[in-house]
């Protein structure tokens with residue numbers, strides 16, 4: 035079985051570091067009108083967020099590589115300086131550790147972060163990157179279901195033997211699109227009712243109840 039973990043709001047929170055560094059990078063490159071205000075962020079791919087922000091401030095074209103370099107540099111500097119703190123969410127590190135050591139499970143990432151910045155967030159929150167054997171980042175698909183396709187392809191298994199774990203309806207829907215089971219966790223901006231309405235197979239308040247999650251994961255479908 036493949037477990038695909040989302041990052042922001044699921045494994046960790048950066049206390050606003052990601053949003054602040056993203057906005058500051060945009061303002062540095064494209065001027066003070068660049069803003070993330072009013073742009074939907076949770077569960078979306080970083081480059082879609084960038085495209086929306088650029089369109090809103092009148093910059094229809096951009097050099098993604100330059101933006102990513104500036105964003106990565108600012109996020110790294112902020113985390114290193116202690117201006118922001120990337121913290122694991124309750125139970126997340128223990129569940130990842132367990133998934134990593136489980137003989138029949140493969141631990142993976144499925145995230146709208148670019149690899150360069152998602153890696154910084156995970157390392158700052160104390161996660162061991164090598165535990166995530168299968169990784170699908172923002173650059174690996176044109177939308178979130180495309181990231182699931184990329185992850186399954188790299189893993190070599192089918193969607194019905196994979197589980198997507200995330201904090202937004204986007205996470206739930208992308209898993210459903212490929213026949214994966216889905217776990218919604220309410221440590222992000224969405225509550226139980228919203229994740230249940232999206233169709234999550236299981237909704238939990240956090241990832242601390244490893245025994246319950248393991249029992250559910252090992253249950254026959």
Ligand SMILES: [Mg+2]
Nearest residue numbers: 040042043201
């Ligand atoms: Mg998330």
